[in-house]
Amino acid sequence: MSLQTVFLHLPTPLASVQLSLPSSTPLSALPLPSTLDPTTYYLRTTVSSPLSASTTLDSLRHVDSPSHPISLHLCPRLPGGKGGFGSQLRAAGGRMSTGKATNVDSCRDLSGRRLGTIKEAQRQAELLESEPALRAQAQAADKSKLEALERKLGITPADALIGSDDNGEGSSKRRVEDVDLEELARKKHKFEDNKFLEESREINENVRAAVSKAFLLKKKKKAKATDVSAEADKKVDQAKKAEKDKLAMPPPPAATVA
Secondary structure: OOEEEEEEEOOOOOOOEEEEEEOOOEHHHOOOOOOOOHHHEEEEOOOOOOEOOOOEOHHHOOOOOOOOOEEEEEEEOOOOOOOOHHHHHHHHHHHHHHOOOOOOOOOEOOOOOEHHHHHHHHHHHHHHHHHHHHHHHHHHHHHHHHHHHHHHHOEOOHHHHOOOOOOOOOOOOEOOOOOOHHHHHHOOOOOOOHHHHHHHHHHHHHHHHHHHHHHHHHHHHHHHHHHHHHHHHHHHHHHHHHHHHHHHOOOOOOOOOO
16 A cells, blocks of 8 residues: 655644655544644645545545645634625625716717716706796896885886876876985985894994903003013112212221231
C-alpha cells in the first residue's frame, strides 16, 4: 500500500503538521489534536469546498502528479444567523437608488440639443401664450385699485353716471372732471390709526432713553478719567516739590578736629 504525504495546516497559533499516511485513509481518521471538537471545524484543500469526513486521501491526489503532497487546511466553522441579509441588501439598494440625482438637463437628444435648452424653450413658449391672460389680470387688478380709491375720495367715473340727467342729478357722487385735485390735496386728513401711533410713541421713547443712557455713561467715563488724571498730576507735583525741598536744604556742618 502506497503512502501519501499530507501537509495539515492548523489554525494559529498551532503549527502545521506533516504526515505520511496510506492513500486509503479517510479524513475522519487523521490524527488531529484532541482539544478540537469535530463539529466546530471542517477540512478543505486550497481550491476545494468543505470536504466530508468520508473523503479518502486517494481521491485528493493530483491527476498529473500522484506523488505530490496534499495540502489540507483546518478551518473553523462560523455560526450562521437566521438570514435576512439579502433583504437588507435589497432595502439598502432601494434607498441608494432613490437618492440618485434625476437632473438630466445636461444630456442631449438625438438631434444634439441639450434637454435643458428644450425645457427652457417650452417654458418660454408657455409664458408667451399666457401673456395676454396675465396682462388682463394685471389690468383688472389696477382697475379695482383705482375704483377703490375713487370710492374712498367720493368720485364716480363717467360711465357710472349713465341714466342721470345732463346736470348730473340723480347721483350724489361727483365726476372725475368736476373734482379740484389741488383743493383735495390741500385738505387735511386725520390719521386715526391708534395702534400705529402708540407703537411710534413707544419707539420714540425707547430711542430717547437709549440716547440719554449712552450720554450719561460717556459723561461718567469722562469724569472718571479726569479724576484719575488729576490724581496723577497731584502725585507728580508732590514728587517735584519733595525733590525741590531736598535740593534747597543746607548741607550739614562739618565736624571740627581737635
